[in-house]
Amino acid sequence: MEPEKFQELFHRLESEVSKIIVGHDDVIRKVLIAFFAGGHVLLEGVPGLGKTLLVKSLSRVLGMSFKRIQFTPDLMPSDIVGTQVLAESDGRREFQFKQGPIFAHVVLADEINRATPKTQSAVLEAMEEKQVTVFGESYPLESPFMVLATQNPIELEGTYPLPEAQLDRFFFKLLVGPPSPVELKEILQRTTGAENAEVSRVLPADGAELVGGMKQLLRQVLIAPPIEDYVVRLVHATQPASSNGNPTASPVKQYLRFGSSPRGAQSVILGAKGNALAEGRVHVSYEDVEKVVYPALRHRIILNFQAEAENVNADQILAELVKQVARS
Amino acid sequence: MRELASENSRKYPERLVSRLVAQLRHQALWDSLSYFSPPLLVIIYIAGYLYHGAWVGSLAALLMTLISIGAGILAVTLRYRPLVPSASKASRLIDERAGAKDRFLTLATIDPKRSPPSLIARLRLEAGGFLDRIELRRDFPYKFKKSCYASLIGSILAALLFHLLLPVAHSTLTSLLPAHQRLRELAEKMAERPRLIEIARSLQTLAAKLEDPKVAREEKQALIEEAQKKVAEQQKKEKQKDDQDLLGQAASTLKNLEQQSSAGKDQQENQEKGGGGVQSNLPQEGQGEGKPSPGGGGEQKGEMSAEVSKDMQQGKTAQGDPKEQSGEKNSQKQGDGKNNQPDPSKPDPNKPGMEKGKDSAGKTQGGGDDKGGRGKASEEIPQGAPPADRLHQAGEQGREGVKGARYVTVQLPEEVVAETKGEKGGNKDAKGGRVGSKVPVSNVPLPAHLPDAPTETQQMPLEYRGIIR
Numbered sequence: 012m013e014p015e016k017f018q019e020l021f022h023r024l025e026s027e028v029s030k031i032i033v034g035h036d037d038v039i040r041k042v043l044i045a046f047f048a049g050g051h052v053l054l055e056g057v058p059g060l061g062k063t064l065l066v067k068s069l070s071r072v073l074g075m076s077f078k079r080i081q082f083t084p085d086l087m088p089s090d091i092v093g094t095q096v097l098a099e100s101d102g103r104r105e106f107q108f109k110q111g112p113i114f115a116h117v118v119l120a121d122e123i124n125r126a127t128p129k130t131q132s133a134v135l136e137a138m139e140e141k142q143v144t145v146f147g148e149s150y151p152l153e154s155p156f157m158v159l160a161t162q163n164p165i166e167l168e169g170t171y172p173l174p175e176a177q178l179d180r181f182f183f184k185l186l187v188g189p190p191s192p193v194e195l196k197e198i199l200q201r202t203t204g205a206e207n208a209e210v211s212r213v214l215p216a217d218g219a220e221l222v223g224g225m226k227q228l229l230r231q232v233l234i235a236p237p238i239e240d241y242v243v244r245l246v247h248a249t250q251p252a253s254s255n256g257n258p259t260a261s262p263v264k265q266y267l268r269f270g271s272s273p274r275g276a277q278s279v280i281l282g283a284k285g286n287a288l289a290e291g292r293v294h295v296s297y298e299d300v301e302k303v304v305y306p307a308l309r310h311r312i313i314l315n316f317q318a319e320a321e322n323v324n325a326d327q328i329l330a331e332l333v334k335q336v337a338r339s
Numbered sequence: 340m341r342e343l344a345s346e347n348s349r350k351y352p353e354r355l356v357s358r359l360v361a362q363l364r365h366q367a368l369w370d371s372l373s374y375f376s377p378p379l380l381v382i383i384y385i386a387g388y389l390y391h392g393a394w395v396g397s398l399a400a401l402l403m404t405l406i407s408i409g410a411g412i413l414a415v416t417l418r419y420r421p422l423v424p425s426a427s428k429a430s431r432l433i434d435e436r437a438g439a440k441d442r443f444l445t446l447a448t449i450d451p452k453r454s455p456p457s458l459i460a461r462l463r464l465e466a467g468g469f470l471d472r473i474e475l476r477r478d479f480p481y482k483f484k485k486s487c488y489a490s491l492i493g494s495i496l497a498a499l500l501f502h503l504l505l506p507v508a509h510s511t512l513t514s515l516l517p518a519h520q521r522l523r524e525l526a527e528k529m530a531e532r533p534r535l536i537e538i539a540r541s542l543q544t545l546a547a548k549l550e551d552p553k554v555a556r557e558e559k560q561a562l563i564e565e566a567q568k569k570v571a572e573q574q575k576k577e578k579q580k581d582d583q584d585l586l587g588q589a590a591s592t593l594k595n596l597e598q599q600s601s602a603g604k605d606q607q608e609n610q611e612k613g614g615g616g617v618q619s620n621l622p623q624e625g626q627g628e629g630k631p632s633p634g635g636g637g638e639q640k641g642e643m644s645a646e647v648s649k650d651m652q653q654g655k656t657a658q659g660d661p662k663e664q665s666g667e668k669n670s671q672k673q674g675d676g677k678n679n680q681p682d683p684s685k686p687d688p689n690k691p692g693m694e695k696g697k698d699s700a701g702k703t704q705g706g707g708d709d710k711g712g713r714g715k716a717s718e719e720i721p722q723g724a725p726p727a728d729r730l731h732q733a734g735e736q737g738r739e740g741v742k743g744a745r746y747v748t749v750q751l752p753e754e755v756v757a758e759t760k761g762e763k764g765g766n767k768d769a770k771g772g773r774v775g776s777k778v779p780v781s782n783v784p785l786p787a788h789l790p791d792a793p794t795e796t797q798q799m800p801l802e803y804r805g806i807i808r
Binding site for chain 1: 427440441442444445447448449454455458459462465
């Protein structure tokens with residue numbers, strides 16, 4: 012695939028989703044980047060900000076199959092991945108695998124933190140291995156496969172915060188903020204009038220193949236070794252004991268309990284490549300890296316009690332890191 | 340040709356990075372050279388100056404120059420290496436200047452073989468579009484760094500300081516060296532100049548003779564005078580500045596030597612005249628107030644004599660008892676100078692009135708005849724007789740010449756005298772110390788003799804009282 016074609020499709024997808032979702036351009040772009048990078052996205056925001064609508068719109072414009080799972084405390088793993096059911100055919104009774112809602116191109120795991128850890132972990136294998144195993148038998152998931160999970164940061168009562176292992180599986184964690192007054196006015200105009208905006212499908216019927224080509228192109232994007240080194244230094248700097256074994260050497264370090272895993276660096280590089288392609292370039296620049304470092308690392312660095320007590324969040328620490336780590 | 344080059348650079352924009360690296364490398368080299376050249380030149384100049392001024396020999400000057408050049412090259416290399424920019428740094432400079440968003444960086448650092456050719460070609464095309472925005476000479480001109488200015492100013496200041504401090508340092512250093520060593524060094528320097536070889540030889544001989552304690556003083560004096568004459572003659576003949584400088588140094592050294600030698604000779608004569616023994620200016624019973632040291636007020640030629648007299652006046656000679664020192668000071672006060680003369684109208688309880696006239700006469704004699712003061716005082720003391728005869732006996736009136744003697748002068752053994760004379764060229768402190776320690780001259784006032792006084796007994800130290808009974 013040509014870079015120009017990628018850029019054109021990317022922009023069409025963005026503009027189509029923007030017909031439904033007012034504002035949140037950055038969130039839309041990052042979700043699309045994660046999609047073409049083969050990652051999953053965790054969307055965090057208070058209710059009513061259009062998270063679910065965003066995912067629905069995205070699946071529509073992509074022309075991919077879409078399933079929504081509403082996570083609740085009584086949700087069972089089999090409700091997600093599927094189960095064996097006894098079926099009768101030709102007078103014979105046998106177990107047949109009944110696919111769960113995970114078998115779709117785009118899966119919306121709504122309020123994922125409301126399900127029990129057991130149920131949450133059922134999604135783990137699907138997200139990482141792109142397959143599910145039921146009664147010892149593995150079933151591959153369709154490609155492309157993307158999980159878009161949402162969680163509410165304020166209603167924490169009766170929730171099960173996602174464990175670090177599961178958080179690490181998400182390519183990006185995107186924060187969906189409240190709309191600005193202008194955006195809110197636009198939302199009102201679009202939703203309270205007689206006309207309802209509809210999104211059209213951008214990708215053709217054989218979209219999966221096209222998406223495969225776009226994914227391949229994204230991975231071919233050129234990245235200079237000094238920029239790779241910069242990413243390595245950034246990710247390494249999130250380790251509390253990275254600065255000569257002295258965890259208190261930097262004020263940034265005093266708030267971190269654990270740093271990012273190598274998956275974080277992978278996400279930064281792939282995200283930067285996706286951003287470069289989206290901007291019509293075939294090479295990664297330092298700016299691309301700095302644009303994706305927040306969504307790629309904010310859920311991978313674990314804050315300590317001091318940070319919680321002092322109301323320091325991951326983005327503040329990452330901003331400090333970006334300032335401290337010099338470009339090579 | 341130019342078009343071809345332009346086409347090439349458009350085809351391979353990363354070559355611009357190589358060109359910039361080369362340009363920045365030259366600038367870094369120039370920076371390092373301009374930083375280290377001024378001090379290096381100053382060092383070479385100093386070496387040359389020292390050589391021309393005959394402060395150092397040619398070998399030392401050459402070594403100094405070579406070492407400083409070597410150190411300079413090393414310093415330039417050490418400074419230059421970190422300043423040389425890498426390809427990535429240079430390409431980032433171009434990217435920043437052209438707003439190329441790391442295109443040149445990617446092209447300069449990426450391995451084209453491991454990357455898709457279509458993307459590389461596209462990137463080259465994109466980067467080629469930014470070439471018009473960059474002109475290396477315009478965008479990356481050489482600027483003289485502040486550190487280079489600082490180096491230049493510092494070096495000039497160092498050269499000026501050198502010129503100012505060299506004479507001071509030289510005078511300090513030469514005063515520390517013994518005369519024969521100075522002569523030897525001068526001779527070595529002169530030996531390198533063909534026209535001064537003869538003088539160099541004579542100076543070498545002189546230095547050897549001066550070192551030899553067996554050579555008589557007169558002979559040394561004669562050699563010094565001879566060398567002085569030779570140097571003076573050569574000075575008249577010589578027109579070259581460097582040689583004249585050398586000869587001037589030699590002349591001043593010889594002059595110093597001559598002065599020292601004659602001073603030593605005077606002292607020896609004084610000592611010979613004094614005949615050694617003991618000379619005292621202690622106020623004696625029946626002799627009235629003593630006169631001041633005969634050599635004390637005189638302007639001595641020999642430094643040593645002056646030192647001795649000074650010490651005598653100040654009571655610095657080796658004294659056993661501080662009480663005695665203070666007592667002696669009091670007696671000196673009485674005897675020193677005309678202003679300190681006792682009022683003749685006031686009777687001295689310690690002296691009979693008939694002695695006062697003699698005392699004042701003695702004082703006049705000692706204070707007035709400065710140059711021969713010491714000698715005359717020595718003449719007053721009978722030579723050759725045993726000390727007991729030369730000194731007052733208890734109750735004696737004393738003979739002429741001895742009375743009024745307030746200092747004790749001990750004749751030095753010959754070897755001590757020779758040693759003292761030979762080392763007169765040394766510094767003043769050393770001389771003072773030597774005189775004070777080796778020449779047993781004392782102005783200890785002799786205790787007043789009382790015929791009926793009990794014999795003085797020394798108390799036994801406490802620690803021995805239990806052992807010796």
